[in-house]
Every structure is written in structure tokens, then in C-alpha cells.
Amino acid sequence: MSISEKQQELLRRLPGVDHLIHLAENDPRLQPLPKSVLVRAIRETLAELRRQILEQPATADDRWDDSFDMIARIVQKASVVQAYNLKRTVNATGVVVHTNLGRSCLAREAIDHLVQIASCYSNLEFDLKAGRRGSRYSAVEDLLCELSGAEAAMAVNNNAAAVLLCLDTMARGKEVIISRGELVEIGGSFRIPDVMARSGAILKEVGTTNRTHLRDYQQAISNDTGLLLKVHTSNYSIVGFTAAVTLEQMVTLGRQFNLPVMEDLGSGNLIDLTRYGLTAEPTVQASVAAGIDVVTFSGDKLLGGPQAGLIVGKTAFLDRIKTNPLTRALRIDKMTLAALEATLRLYRDERQAVSRIPTLRMLFARRPELEGRANRLAEGLRALPGDRLAVEPIDLSSRAGGGALPLLDLPSCGLAVRVQGLSASRIESHLRANTPPIIGRIENDRFILDPRTLRDDELQLIVDAFEHLLTHSTTTQTNSHGDH
Numbered sequence: 001m002s003i004s005e006k007q008q009e010l011l012r013r014l015p016g017v018d019h020l021i022h023l024a025e026n027d028p029r030l031q032p033l034p035k036s037v038l039v040r041a042i043r044e045t046l047a048e049l050r051r052q053i054l055e056q057p058a059t060a061d062d063r064w065d066d067s068f069d070m071i072a073r074i075v076q077k078a079s080v081v082q083a084y085n086l087k088r089t090v091n092a093t094g095v096v097v098h099t100n101l102g103r104s105c106l107a108r109e110a111i112d113h114l115v116q117i118a119s120c121y122s123n124l125e126f127d128l129k130a131g132r133r134g135s136r137y138s139a140v141e142d143l144l145c146e147l148s149g150a151e152a153a154m155a156v157n158n159n160a161a162a163v164l165l166c167l168d169t170m171a172r173g174k175e176v177i178i179s180r181g182e183l184v185e186i187g188g189s190f191r192i193p194d195v196m197a198r199s200g201a202i203l204k205e206v207g208t209t210n211r212t213h214l215r216d217y218q219q220a221i222s223n224d225t226g227l228l229l230k231v232h233t234s235n236y237s238i239v240g241f242t243a244a245v246t247l248e249q250m251v252t253l254g255r256q257f258n259l260p261v262m263e264d265l266g267s268g269n270l271i272d273l274t275r276y277g278l279t280a281e282p283t284v285q286a287s288v289a290a291g292i293d294v295v296t297f298s299g300d301k302l303l304g305g306p307q308a309g310l311i312v313g314k315t316a317f318l319d320r321i322k323t324n325p326l327t328r329a330l331r332i333d334k335m336t337l338a339a340l341e342a343t344l345r346l347y348r349d350e351r352q353a354v355s356r357i358p359t360l361r362m363l364f365a366r367r368p369e370l371e372g373r374a375n376r377l378a379e380g381l382r383a384l385p386g387d388r389l390a391v392e393p394i395d396l397s398s399r400a401g402g403g404a405l406p407l408l409d410l411p412s413c414g415l416a417v418r419v420q421g422l423s424a425s426r427i428e429s430h431l432r433a434n435t436p437p438i439i440g441r442i443e444n445d446r447f448i449l450d451p452r453t454l455r456d457d458e459l460q461l462i463v464d465a466f467e468h469l470l471t472h473s474t475t476t477q478t479n480s481h482g483d484h
């Protein structure tokens with residue numbers, strides 16, 4: 001692409017960084033900024049202008065020539081540079097355990113305890129009774145045992161770490177027998193075969209994708225076998241002509257050959273979901289009761305706590321896992337531990353857990369509650385001035401997300417919002433650029449808001465964002481860029 005004379009002229013007239021720093025020194029809005037922020041804001045402003053001149057010369061006006069406009073652009077850019085990169089986001093997708101949006105929101109109790117432990121010293125690794133060094137794992141061990149029925153327990157950084165650590169401890173250099181139907185890949189490149197390779201264990205797959213029998217495991221057992229592994233197919237389901245070996249059968253087989261049996265449960269679930277109208281999801285207690293030696297699961301999926309990997313099981317194995325040198329590299333942080341302990345304590349009383357843990361509350365929300373929230377949001381949106389906005393109540397399906405309950409449809413009722421002159425994707429990108437960003441979804445070319453994952457105090461934020469959108473966007477008729 002050749003550059004026109006007009007473009008060359010515009011590029012030549014762009015001021016230099018030093019000149020702009022000098023201008024900024026006399027501007028009360030830019031003066032107080034850290035130098036690094038100012039320089040970055042200036043560089044990015046200039047780069048943006050250069051790009052505009054080269055790519056869209058027709059729209060590249062030269063009002064920046066006026067230093068007032070230039071400074072205004074830098075002020076704007078500086079506020080972007082200074083904003084947090086990791087920011088609070090409004091989840092209007094209806095996907096409850098949304099991995100991209102941070103999975104679970106913590107219960108108030110967990111937040112309060114986390115804040116206190118983070119801001120003060122604590123007995124993280126200090127045994128207050130004995131007055132000497134203690135173990136950080138004792139903060140949640142008794143609770144995990146109490147809730148799951150296991151003999152011993154510990155927590156690490158996340159479930160991927162828990163699986164890695166357990167395989168490394170129990171099956172390094174040995175074969176691990178697993179069904180072909182359970183070679184799971186979780187989003188974000190966690191694949192059972194890859195984790196196994198990293199741990200130094202050797203994958204020995206048996207059976208077929210849809211059917212694995214006890215005799216398949218049996219025939220694969222040799223002197224090289226170190227472990228029998230079951231992985232919960234948490235994010236997909238094999239339906240139709242299927243056969244899988246039960247936990248009890250696996251345990252019996254393990255005992256017979258003196259082999260440990262491990263289960264990666266994925267989403268850690270401690271309550272019977274069918275009581276709340278959901279499909280059954282295996283519980284940690286059931287795996288422990290079946291006699292599985294070591295069970296691992298996540299802290300921030302269905303459990304609704306912080307990111308963590310929980311390991312529960314027999315003392316003999318947990319003792320070995322705790323002393324594995326890898327444990328130190330995968331250890332859980334004190335803030336996480338504080339949030340985890342507070343979350344687990346809520347499970348002592350199931351009614352508490354269900355009413356206090358946001359993930360559970362959202363999963364179990366019933367139609368009247370969702371409808372009420374959708375109606376309040378609709379009212380707020382309809383009260384906005386002008387007549388470009390059209391709000392339509394619709395039935396939809398929310399999702400559990402986080403690789404849990406893949407087949408579960410959570411009936412919900414939400415809103416489809418149309419703005420005259422704007423496509424659904426323009427609405428989506430505008431709300432995504434909001435402060436705080438609002439993430440919805442697009443279905444059949446409509447922008448959809450699902451109230452299941454919204455808090456009541458977030459409704460006004462959405463109304464405000466639409467108000468901003470209406471005042472700052474023009475319709476297709478007057479928009480020279482078009483709208484697709």
C-alpha cells in the first residue's frame with residue numbers, strides 16, 4: 001500500500017514524544033501521573049493516530065494538531081493504562097461456573113475470612129497448641145474428613161495439580177490403567193494423558209470409547225501396574241450402548257491385586273443435586289464410601305469455593321502425598337486456604353451451604369426468582385429515554401459450566417434486547433467495553449441477558465450501560481462505518 005501525500009503530511013505533523021511530555025507537565029490532569037504511565041499513554045496515543053492515518057485516512061482528521069485535543073486523547077489513554085487489567089465483570093451469560101469469568105464467586109463468609117487472614121499474621125504453619133511449627137494442611141484436613149468421610153485430606157493449588165501430585169506419588173514409572181472412555185480433556189489444555197506423561201506414569205488405556213468391562217482392567221494388570229484410575233467424564237457424556245465399571249467393582253479389583261484405586265472427580269460435589277431438581281452428579285462422599293483410596297476434585301467448580309485441588313482418601317496414601325517434594329511446588333496459598341476453610345464450614349449445614357454459596361444459589365434458583373429479576377431489569381431498560389430499545393422476555397437454558405453437568409439444561413427466563421440500528425454483536429461489544437464489562441451472549445442474532453448469574457445490585461449497572469450505549473451510538477443510517 002502506498003502512502004498518499006496527504007497521509008505523509010499528517011504523519012509528519014504528529015508531534016514528538018518529548019514535545020508532548022513537555023505539554024503534559026503543564027496540564028493539571030496529566031501532571032500527577034507517574035512518568036511511566038504518562039510515557040505509555042503518549043506512545044499509545046501516537047501509535048493509534050499513526051494507525052488511523054495509515055488504515056483509515058478518510059476518517060483521520062487532524063484536529064489533534066490542536067494540542068488541546070491531543071492532551072484530551074492522552075488523558076483518556078492514561079485512564080485506560082491506569083485501570084486494573086483484572087477487573088470485576090458482570091456475568092449475564094447464565095453459565096454459572098464460567099471458567100473464563102473466574103468460575104465461582106465466594107460466599108461472604110469466605111471473603112471475610114480471606115480478608116482477615118490476608119491482612120494479618122496467622123497460624124498458617126504454626127501449631128498453637130504445641131507452640132511449634134505446624135502444617136498448613138491442618139487448616140482444612142479435619143473439615144474435609146468430616147464432610148467426606150475420608151481418613152485424611154489435603155489441599156493444593158488446583159485439581160490439575162492434585163491429579164499430577166497423586167499420579168507422581170502413587171504411579172511414577174508404573175502403568176496406570178484407565179478406560180478409553182475417560183481420557184478427558186478439560187478446557188485450557190488439561191488432558192489426562194498429558195498430565196499422566198508429566199507425572200512419569202505410563203498410560204495404559206483399556207476398553208473402548210463407549211464400553212469398558214471389568215475384565216478389560218483385569219487383563220491389563222501386570223507387574224508393571226501401579227494404579228487403577230477412574231476419571232469422572234465431567235464435561236461430556238457417553239450415552240447409548242455403554243458400559244462402565246462401577247466404583248465398587250474397581251475397588252474390589254484393586255484389593256484383589258493389591259493396587260491402589262484413584263478417582264479424579266473433576267467438579268467436587270458434596271450434596272445430592274437431585275434434591276434441588278438437578279440431574280445427579282457423583283458426590284465425594286459416595287466415592288469415599290465405595291472405598292476409593294484417593295479422590296481428587298476442584299475447589300471452585302460445583303463446590304463454589306476458591307481455586308484449589310482437594311485430595312481426600314486413605315491415610316497411608318495421603319502421608320506419602322504430603323511428603324512428596326512436588327507438594328511444595330503445588331502448595332495452596334494462605335488466602336485460598338482461608339476462603340476454602342470458610343466455604344467448607346458452610347457445608348456442615350446443607351441449608352447454609354445452599355443459601356450462602358453463590359454458585360449453589362445460582363444453580364438452584366427457581367423460576368419465580370429468575371422471572372422477578374428479569375422483570376426488574378426489563379422495567380429499568382424500558383424506562384430509558386427514546387424508543388430505540390426493545391426488550392423481550394424469553395425462555396432460555398442456563399448452563400452449569402466449568403465442565404460440570406454437561407447435559408443439564410437449567411430452564412431460565414431472560415431478556416432479548418434489541419437496539420434499533422445496532423446489530424447484536426455491536427451491542428455485545430459495547431457492553432463488553434463498559435466499566436464494569438458486562439458479558440452477555442448472542443443467540444439467533446439477538447443479544448441475550450440471563451438473570452441466573454446476575455446479582456440484584458448488578459441490574460442498575462446494566463441499565464446504565466444501555467443508557468450510555470443509547471447516547472453514544474448512532475443508528476446505521478447515520479453511521480458511516482456501517483454496522484455488521
Ligand SMILES: *Cc1c(COP(=O)(O)O)cnc(C)c1O
Nearest residue numbers: 158159160186234266267298403
Ligand atoms: C476441571 C477438571 C480438572 C481440572 O481441575 P482444575 O481445578 O481446573 O485444575 C481435572 N479433571 C477433571 C475431570 C475436571 O473436570
